Amino acid sequence: MDVPETPRTGLPLRSRLAAASPWPRKRIVGEVVLTPVLAGIAGLLHTTETGSVARGGALALVVAVLSLARRALPATVLMVSSALAGAVVGTFPLLIYASWSAGSRIKRPVRAPAAYAAGLALYFVTTAADDELGVSLLVTAALSGSPFLVLAVVPGLASRYRAQRHDLLDALRRHNAQLVREQAMVARQARLLERQRIAQDMHDSLGHQLALIAVHAGALEVDPELNDRQREGVGILREASRSAMRELREAVGILRDGVEAPAPGPKDDAEPSTARVAASVDKLVASSRAAGAPVELHRSGTERPLAPAADHAVYRIVQEGLTNAHKHAPGAPITVALRYEPDSLVVEVANGAVPAGAPAGPPAISGGQGLTGLRERARLVGGMVHTGPTPDGGFRLAGVLPYGDGRGRSRPDGATFVAVGDDYRGQTGGGSAGDGGAVIERADPQKEFAALMSSKKNVALGCALTAVVLVVGTGALLFWGVGKLMDEVGKGVIPASVYESAQVGDSEADIRKKFPEGDSLLTEGVEKDGPPLPEDATCEHFVDDEADIVYRFCFRDGKLSSKESYPHRV
Known part of the structure; x- marks a missing residue:
């Protein structure tokens, strides 16, 4: 059936925009607050670093666009944010939020690691391009990978764990609701079958006995040997048996069909009312x-x-x-x-x-029910x-x-x-713990799942374990990177005593024994800050371990031909 479209020409602009917006109000409020904060941080820090308001404003605009698009394009925004975070310090908050969105919104298991690997590569490239330490690529990768793991991978894993937990809970709730419905249907079918069996037994046993009582009472009522008092008592007995027969038929009908007996018709109105309600208490008393x-x-x-x-x-x-x-x-x-x-x-x-002296009747028969x-x-x-x-x-x-x-x-x-x-007690949760087995309450079918999985302690435990693993791994990687950096620095540093003890004319082999082994990127380019290099000589440059001084040793024909020192310009 076609539903006529509601005319919108008379609505105000704000109402029309709200009706057309695919975002809920909660998300709109969140984006209105988050986007200016991320853009403002990036723009302000970049303006302070570069001294250019135009560049800071352009970066703020880019960050705002990426922040708004991080839910629709999570993988793309993650990679772009990773590249920006490697080059601009102020974009680290954007990387955190982009990773949070990507962790929960990238559904394919293969695509998520690929997106984060690409983001790490872009982050490493932009970090290495802007590197001023002069260390090796391996050390640069270790030092740049640690912040990326903390700022990108940790939020992504936490977000993905939260999203998968919610999906699992939803699936369990749907499955549990389906089980409850099926269990209710099975229980209802079992009750109907049991009702039919009970109704058949009642009809076959009680119906036959009541019919015999009514027949014999009717025959006895017309016996000419009975007086009026006896005939009245037999009539009451016959009427009671007829009433019992009518109630039995109603009970059997309810048991078989599971519904109340229909209202009495005109024929039934002529007979004594058998309505079992409070208004019929007078008839019980009269009987x-x-x-x-x-x-x-x-x-x-x-x-x-x-x-x-x-x-x-x-x-x-x-x-x-x-x-x-x-x-x-x-x-x-x-x-x-x-x-x-x-x-x-x-x-x-x-x-x-x-009363004392009252005649004792026959023994009372009671089923106790x-x-x-x-x-x-x-x-x-x-x-x-x-x-x-x-x-x-x-x-x-x-x-x-x-x-x-x-x-x-x-x-x-x-x-x-x-x-x-x-x-539905006994079928869908009305039992107690002693019934044997778990009980799912009908009013709250998800109670056992809420008790097992909705606890904040479980969430905190999962996040804590993930954080511990990542922090330990990141700490180990960072410790290894710092160690490598110190080794790299140590290859280009010597104490002043080595420079002072070396004399022109000393053997090159003896002097080189005092130098550290290997080359260091720390001393690359320092020869440009000192005097011109002598011709036909091999020179080595080192940095003082305490002062910003460069030591130059030049060798020719296996002898130290000259040595010089000059300030180190960092």
């Missing part, structure tokens, strides 16, 4: 009274609507309380109370002690159920059910209640 039990019903407070699940729980609590009183305390007075409190409905069913089911039903709607004996020797069953829509809420003790449709 118990018809069976001969002394039952009283009390209502207090302003009646308020309940959620469907809570309304159904009210009916079940009263039904279970009356059933237990009939079974365990036959003939005892029963009190049913519905109290509408400001924040919840209190349902209470209490029976007194069994009624009260457990009530507590679970109340928990699912955000309520609670309390049971216990009363001071007069009776028994009390009370339930507290909240008003509202019945959505999940939390109690003060920290327990969480969930809606009926969201109760």
Whole structure:
């Protein structure tokens, strides 16, 4: 379906530019702050070094353009920044940020080392071209490579580690969410199969027995030998069996289809209502009274609507309380109370002690699951159920059910209640540690990954290990480079005593034994600062180890023909 384009002619220029910009506001603010800072540092330092405002301004403009383009062209900006950093000191901050962007944005594993190798080569070339120490290329490479490792490679590795960690976390979250969805689907399928099996068992066993009770009760009701009192009792029994049959059909339908029973039609309205809600508590009380039990019903407070699940729980609590009183305390007075409190409905069913001399009924048959089911039903709607004996020797069953829509809420003790449709305990994380195995909570599917990988300690540890490796390697390389530099310098330096002890006419071999071995780039070009070189002579130049003095030794025919000293111009 084609969506009509929103007209933009009436929008102000700022709004149109913001709508057309591919950058989020956070990045725009960051670039507005970062770009002038990088450009200002480079331009100011270069202006101070060269004394030219024009050159400083041109460099600042170049740095600003590179800073804005470092995300779109990370490899290119990294190499250009490396070349600039080797020639201009003020561009080192740009190299750091360019390396940070390149480390996370160059995705191909081969391209990233190639970009950093090219950047190191460019940095080395520009550094060697501007070298004034006069040392060998090997020493220059060692001395120039160390700053590049610290300012470029370390930020790049840290950025790449951070980006890969975020990508891994995103992939784990997506995978975990998919597993949770699949697990919920499998659990739902298993529940549906189990429901169908239970429904079939209930239909085959209970349905048959209830049907027999209804048939025999109907036949007994028309027996002419029964009096009116007996016939009324049999009618109540037959009606109870019919009600049980209707409830069984509803329960079997819910178990099979997983939905609530449909609303009763016109035909059902003609029969006694079987709606299991708080409004039907009167019918439960009336049925118990018809069976001969002394039952009283009390209502207090302003009646308020309940959620469907809570309304159904009210009916079940009263039904279970009356059933237990009939079974365990036959003939005892029963009190049913519905109290509408400001924040919840209190349902209470209490029976007194069994009267003395009351006829004992048949042994009560109890599966022990009624009260457990009530507590679970109340928990699912955000309520609670309390049971216990009363001071007069009776028994009390009370339930507290909240008003509202019945959505999940939390109690003060920290327990969480969930809606009926969201109760996946035992399948997607409602179990405890004792269930055997890891538990993924439904409310936070990424909890175990957050506990394993989102800790700041792990991030700090990874960065610290990377930094330690790089610092140790860089320190070793720098130490080796400084050692080489000292060796290079030592080849062109002699003490003043060597110059003073040498006399014209001494043997060249004896004097050369006092000279250091090898040539040094430190003494290249120093002959231009002194007197003209004598003809037909071989001269050696050295620098004093303490003062800026050049010593010249000239040899002819294996003898020292002359020696001279003059200031060393650095």
